[in-house]
Amino acid sequence: MSYKLLFVCLGNICRSPSAENIMNYLIDQAELSDRILCDSAGTSSYHIGSPPDRRMSAAASTKLGIKLQGQARQLQKSDFQEFDLILAMDRDNYDNIIALDPTGQYHHKVLLMCEFCSRHTLKEVPDPYYGGTEGFNQVIDLLLDACEGLLQHIVSAECC
């Protein structure tokens, strides 16, 4: 049985696919690919079926040499059972995820991604969609920090 992580943003074309791909990169390096699985989703239906945003892919490629893979999908209720941890990129994402679980049965699985940052003090991963290149680069920096912390947490808590 693998430990399953789901990264969630609004469109599933910028932040959450970056988080998923960066996490997979770190998991590969740590040789934990058979024990931790990653996926991502959006709270909206805006971009269902689309690949990651070109500007986001360019930032991931330039900064980390990672090619972003994936196809956007929308978060669904069954994800609460399917995944062990659901990581929201910002507070709006968090609220929208929680709204899909009115009984609160799965609240304990939902966390803000920036809780795992150690070098950055931002509490949310800013939405880069309507901004410039710097915003996309900042998303990669923040997510690398958070993914490193998340992996450390999973390993030290013996989740996998």
Ligand code: 4NP
């Ligand atoms: P993401 O970025 O939530 O990080 O994938 C966005 C993508 C699309 C839109 C907003 C944010 N949009 O408004 O279409």
